[in-house]
Amino acid sequence: MSKKNPVWSFFASVKLAIVLLILISVASILGTLIPQQEAAGLFISRLSPGMADMLRGLQLFNIFHSPWFMVLMGLLALNLVVCSLDRFPMAWKRFRQEGAPNREDVFEGILPDQVTIKETPLAEEAQRLEVLLKKKTGRVSRGDADDRSYLYGEKGAYSYFGVYLIHLSVLVVMAGFIVGFFFGFEGYMSIPEGESSAIVEMKRGKGVKKLDFAVRCDRFFIDFYENGAPKTYRSDLTFMQDGRAVHSSSALVNHPVTFAGMRFYQASYGMIPTGDPVMAVMQGDNKVKDVKVAIGMEFDLPEKKAKVQMTRVEENLMGMGPAVKLNIQSPAGKIQFWVFEAIEQIVQANPGLLEQVPLFNPDAFAPYTFSLGQADKRYYTGLQVARDPGVPFVATGALLMMIGFIIVFFCSHRQIWICLDRKAGKTRIRIAGKSNRDAVGLKRDIRKLLDGIKLNGDATI
Amino acid sequence: MIDTVILSWTTFIYLAVFAFYLIRMLSGKEIWGRLGTAAALMALLAQTAALILRWVASYQMGIGHAPLSNLYESLIFFSWSIMALYLVIEWRTKSRSLGTFVAPVAFLCMAYASLSPNISSRIQPLIPALQSNWLTSHVITCFLGYAAFTVAFASGLMALLKGMERDTSTPDGTALGKNNVTPPQTNFQRFIGHIPEPGILDELIYQSAALGFVFLAIGIMTGSIWAHYAWGSYWSWDPKETWSLITWLIYAIMLHARYVRGWRGKRMAVMAIVGFISVLITYLGVNYLPGLHSYQ
Numbered sequence: 043m044s045k046k047n048p049v050w051s052f053f054a055s056v057k058l059a060i061v062l063l064i065l066i067s068v069a070s071i072l073g074t075l076i077p078q079q080e081a082a083g084l085f086i087s088r089l090s091p092g093m094a095d096m097l098r099g100l101q102l103f104n105i106f107h108s109p110w111f112m113v114l115m116g117l118l119a120l121n122l123v124v125c126s127l128d129r130f131p132m133a134w135k136r137f138r139q140e141g142a143p144n145r146e147d148v149f150e151g152i153l154p155d156q157v158t159i160k161e162t163p164l165a166e167e168a169q170r171l172e173v174l175l176k177k178k179t180g181r182v183s184r185g186d187a188d189d190r191s192y193l194y195g196e197k198g199a200y201s202y203f204g205v206y207l208i209h210l211s212v213l214v215v216m217a218g219f220i221v222g223f224f225f226g227f228e229g230y231m232s233i234p235e236g237e238s239s240a241i242v243e244m245k246r247g248k249g250v251k252k253l254d255f256a257v258r259c260d261r262f263f264i265d266f267y268e269n270g271a272p273k274t275y276r277s278d279l280t281f282m283q284d285g286r287a288v289h290s291s292s293a294l295v296n297h298p299v300t301f302a303g304m305r306f307y308q309a310s311y312g313m314i315p316t317g318d319p320v321m322a323v324m325q326g327d328n329k330v331k332d333v334k335v336a337i338g339m340e341f342d343l344p345e346k347k348a349k350v351q352m353t354r355v356e357e358n359l360m361g362m363g364p365a366v367k368l369n370i371q372s373p374a375g376k377i378q379f380w381v382f383e384a385i386e387q388i389v390q391a392n393p394g395l396l397e398q399v400p401l402f403n404p405d406a407f408a409p410y411t412f413s414l415g416q417a418d419k420r421y422y423t424g425l426q427v428a429r430d431p432g433v434p435f436v437a438t439g440a441l442l443m444m445i446g447f448i449i450v451f452f453c454s455h456r457q458i459w460i461c462l463d464r465k466a467g468k469t470r471i472r473i474a475g476k477s478n479r480d481a482v483g484l485k486r487d488i489r490k491l492l493d494g495i496k497l498n499g500d501a502t503i
Numbered sequence: 504m505i506d507t508v509i510l511s512w513t514t515f516i517y518l519a520v521f522a523f524y525l526i527r528m529l530s531g532k533e534i535w536g537r538l539g540t541a542a543a544l545m546a547l548l549a550q551t552a553a554l555i556l557r558w559v560a561s562y563q564m565g566i567g568h569a570p571l572s573n574l575y576e577s578l579i580f581f582s583w584s585i586m587a588l589y590l591v592i593e594w595r596t597k598s599r600s601l602g603t604f605v606a607p608v609a610f611l612c613m614a615y616a617s618l619s620p621n622i623s624s625r626i627q628p629l630i631p632a633l634q635s636n637w638l639t640s641h642v643i644t645c646f647l648g649y650a651a652f653t654v655a656f657a658s659g660l661m662a663l664l665k666g667m668e669r670d671t672s673t674p675d676g677t678a679l680g681k682n683n684v685t686p687p688q689t690n691f692q693r694f695i696g697h698i699p700e701p702g703i704l705d706e707l708i709y710q711s712a713a714l715g716f717v718f719l720a721i722g723i724m725t726g727s728i729w730a731h732y733a734w735g736s737y738w739s740w741d742p743k744e745t746w747s748l749i750t751w752l753i754y755a756i757m758l759h760a761r762y763v764r765g766w767r768g769k770r771m772a773v774m775a776i777v778g779f780i781s782v783l784i785t786y787l788g789v790n791y792l793p794g795l796h797s798y799q
Contacts, residue, residue, distance in 0.1 A: 056763040063756050067749045074742040074792055106740040219738075228736060267566070267628045275631050295631035296733045307735040308631075426735040436737060440724045447717050 053124035062118045069114065073105040079246065107246070119216055126209045133202035136455075143185040143194035148459045148474040156488060158495055160469045164191060167469050167495070168462050174494045175458060178487055190463035197456055201478065204449030211442035218435030226430035227251065233259040234314055234422040238282055242427050255302060256282040260290070262311055262421040275308050277423040293425065303429055310424030321352075321366060321381060324411045335366055335414070343410065348372035362388050364414060370407050379406045383414035454480035456487060471495060506560065507617075507624045509553040510579060514613035516546035517582070521606040528603055528697040529690045536599040540590075543602065547586050554579065557626060566628035571642040574790075575624050578616035580642070581786075582609040584650035592654065592707075600697050601707070604657035637729035644725055645747075648718030652754075652775075652782045654711040659775030662704040664695060666769055701768055708771050709761060712778065716754045723747055742792040746785040753778045 052058065077085040082103040086094045101108035160167055168184075168191040176182045179195030186192075229242035229251060238258035242251045258280040265274040274294065281289040281301050291299040298305040323330040323343070333341050339352045354367035363384040370377050381404050382388055388402070389395055396403040404412045457476045462469055473491055477484040523539030526532075557570040570576045589605045616622055629638075688696070698704070726744070727737040738744060757774040760766040766774075 056759055060756050060759060063752050067752045070745045070749050070752075073740060074745050074789070078740070106745075269628070271628060272630055273628065296635040296729075298732060298735070305735065307733075309735065428735045430736070433731065433737065436727070440727070443720065444724075447720065451713060451717060 050124065050128075053121050054128040056125065059118070059121050059125060062114060062121060066111075066114050066118065069105055069111055072102065076102050076105070078106070079104055104246075115216065119213060122209050122213060126206050130206060133206065136202050137199045143183050143192035143459070144187070145192075145459060146461075148476070149461055149472050152472060152474050155492070156473045158471045158492060159465065160471060160495065162469060164462050164464060164469045167471060168193065171460055171462070171471070171491070171495065174491055175460065178491065179456070179458060190461060193460040193462075195458050198453050199455050201449055201453040201455050204446050204453065207449060208443055208446035211439045211446055213439075214442060215436050215439035218432035218437075218439060220432070221435055222430040222432030226428070226432060228430075229427045230309065230424065231257065231427055232310075232312075232422050232424045233257060233277075235259055235262050235420050238280075253302075253304075254283075255288075257306065257425070258282055258287075259423045262423045264311065264421070275311060277308055277425065279306065279425075293423075305428050307426040307428070308423070309426040312422055312424065313419040314422050315419055319364065319383075320415045322413050322415055324413065325409055330410065332415075343370075343372075346372050346374075346407075346410075348407070353378070366414060368407075368412065372407075377407055379403060381412045381414055385413070454478055454483060456480070456484050458484075458487065458491070460491075504557075504560065504624075504626075506553040506557040509549050509556070510613065510624075511617050513546045513550045513553065514610065514617050516542055516549070517586070517606055517610040517613055520546060521603065521610055524599060524602040524606055528600060528694045531693050531697070536602075539599065539602055539606075540593065543586060543590060543606065547583065547590065550579065550583050550586075554583065561626050564626060564628075566626070568629050568633075569639045569642075570626075571639060572629055572633055573623070573627060575616050575622045577642065577646065578612045578622070581646050581649060582612035582616075584646045585609045585612070585653050588647070588650045588654055588711075592711075596703075596707075598699055598703075600661065600699060601654070601657055604660055605654060608653050608657070632733055635729055635733060637725055637732070641722060641725040641729055644718050645722035648715045648722050649782050649786060651711045651715030651718060652750075652779055655708050655715060655775040656779035658704050658707040658711065659772035659779075661698045662701060662708065662768065662772035663776075665698045665701055665704065666772075667695075705767050705771060708775050709758075712754055712757055712775060716751065716758060719747065719751050719754070723751065742789040743785060746781065746789050750778065750781040750785050753781050 076082070076097070086098075086103070089097070097103060101110065105111055168186075172182055172184060172193055175193055175195040179197040182193055182195040184191065184193050227242075227248075228245040230245070231239055231242050233239045236259070238256040240253040240256040242253060244251055260278040260280055263274065263276040263278070264272065267273045277293045279291055279293055279299055280287045289301055291301075293299045293306050293308045295308045298307040300306075319335045320332045321335050322332050330343070331341065333339060333352075335352065335355055337352060337355050341350050342348065343350060349371045351369045351371075352366050353369045356365045356367075359365040359380065359382070362382055365380050365382045367378065367380050379401050382402065385402075385404055396405075400406055455478045459474045461472045461474075464470070473488050475484045475488050520539050520543045523535050523542060527535035527539060554570050557576070558567075561567050561570070571580055585605060586609045589602060589609075592601060593599055616624070699707075723744075726747075730739065730744075731737040753774070757766075757771065757778060760774070761771060
């Protein structure tokens with residue numbers, strides 16, 4: 043068979059597995075010590091060009107996606123497959139092995155307390171023990187000779203397969219990794235509040251991807267705890283197909299939105315200027331409204347039946363920065379004054395200015411205060427977009443691994459042999475057992491069988 | 504806060520537990536061992552109560568969450584897991600020697616949590632990234648794994664100490680035996696004498712490493728599920744993820760070396776210590792590396 047093949051024996055060795063696991067560990071350690079991918083930029087700039095080129099050549103700035111790391115993983119997978127195939131027939135043989143009931147060798151060297159003498163006839167005891175053993179192991183085979191009876195029961199023979207299930211699970215997880223690597227994608231999109239986008243910037247510099255639908259950020263919402271720590275980040279998203287809204291949902295951290303097989307994660311946020319400066323109208327501490335700054339812009343203040351108009355907009359009025367001239371018409375009459383962006387600094391530099399020059403007083407039309415803001419800012423939301431068809435594989439792998447662990451660490455193969463024969467006119471019962479992993483559990487089983495016999499009265503020992 | 508007061512008392516009781524177990528091994532008087540066990544049980548109960556109080560207090564503050572959300576709380580839970588696991592093992596094996604090696608780890612965790620100026624003991628609200636049902640199961644499984652690895656590490660230390668005694672005592676031990684004179688035992692010899700036989704230690708190293716291996720695997724799985732919902736990918740080679748994998752691989756190497764190549768004794772002890780160093784890097788060391796997983 044191919045088993046004598048040197049290539050086969052090379053890949054069938056556990057030594058290779060251990061060497062590969064050590065190599066993968068060392069590579070992973072490097073991957074955490076050397077800044078990777080985007081983070082590597084600053085580190086590279088501190089290296090000499092030759093050093094940087096060498097490390098780059100070895101792909102040490104992207105270890106986990108480098109071909110040589112994949113090769114290590116591939117070799118491990120191959121090693122795992124060959125190792126398992128090499129050893130599986132042995133496990134299969136053990137599994138299929140019919141425990142012959144009439145074996146004498148297993149009773150050699152059993153402890154004295156595994157032997158009991160009873161007054162009852164052999165056939166009756168054999169019957170009773172068969173029932174007891176069946177309860178323990180499920181299936182019992184029996185062999186009867188003239189003067190003796192043999193019983194044999196076993197359970198957990200499948201436990202030889204646990205380790206292969208774990209190996210299989212690792213392969214399934216790796217398959218999921220590969221599927222995700224080749225058929226999935228990860229990217230990022232940033233969408234200002236109120237706008238929509240279909241452009242996803244791909245990770246690892248793979249360019250951009252245009253979605254065949256658009257995502258609109260209706261609102262970005264941020265909330266804080268009393269101590270200032272962030273409490274909630276939320277984006278209200280609407281998915282648009284051919285200009286029609288087809289689905290609306292909110293993405294929160296830990297609660298992504300799924301649409302068209304892609305998941306949208308709340309990943310970051312920020313502020314962007316909207317372009318035009320804005321004038322705020324305040325009444326005490328309450329904002330009445332924000333008005334875009336532009337010549338001729340008109341708005342109403344209904345409470346005072348007033349009509350406000352921006353008659354002039356200056357970038358830098360008399361060296362005192364941006365300013366807007368307002369003309370306010372109300373039942374109380376007409377009033378004109380300037381609103382400066384830097385009014386606080388101007389007053390500080392010229393104490394008493396507002397009293398001397400009412401034309402510069404932003405409080406001139408009580409109870410309102412007018413102020414020029416910097417260009418208004420708007421939130422944008424940063425969404426991570428991902429599609430990973432490998433996830434079901436990885437999940438299946440994890441499940442198989444759990445089952446494998448349960449079999450390997452909690453199940454064991456137990457074999458129990460019982461021999462009944464006549465000794466000095468009495469029935470002698472001997473019980474022997476074997477277990478691949480759980481000697482303690484086996485001992486307990488045998489003890490219970492012995493207790494079961496004694497419960498049935500007339501024990502003489 | 505009452506819970507932090509109880510926890511600082513617990514810290515000192517764990518130090519006392521260590522002292523009691525140590526005196527037991529040096530003096531050979533079992534009364535110190537019983538004292539150690541009683542103190543350990545008391546401290547564990549107090550610690551449990553403090554964790555529950557902290558949990559309740561967080562709800563009263565309106566930011567209810569399990570006390571597993573920052574470095575302080577994780578250190579407390581780590582030492583809790585270590586002592587809980589140890590007491591189960593003590594009860595099952597009827598041996599107290601392990602306590603001398605495990606209790607100082609639990610004490611150091613508590614002392615670090617209580618005394619380090621960088622670690623806040625305040626109950627903090629959960630930032631959005633931590634607001635997940637997976638937080639509790641992820642943290643509990645990981646720390647049960649770490650606790651099992653701590654037991655394996657302590658058993659490894661014991662095995663190495665026991666091995667040292669073997670090397671030094673054999674040459675003249677036979678000569679004295681012939682004259683039938685029992686030499687007066689030094690404290691150190693008595694100490695070593697209380698360490699269980701290598702076969703028992705070997706089994707303990709193996710079983711606790713295997714237990715930790717399974718729990719770490721579940722911890723990595725729950726973490727991956729969480730990451731799938733929180734970060735957009737079940738695996739992103741973040742330093743903590745990567746180190747947890749390295750740790751898992753080290754124990755995988757250890758278990759395979761035992762199963763297939765029949766490693767026992769000193770080699771397993773060394774592996775248990777190497778593995779534990781990796782656990783410490785996974786738990787604390789990676790906070791000095793940039794990544795998503797850092798404690799705040």
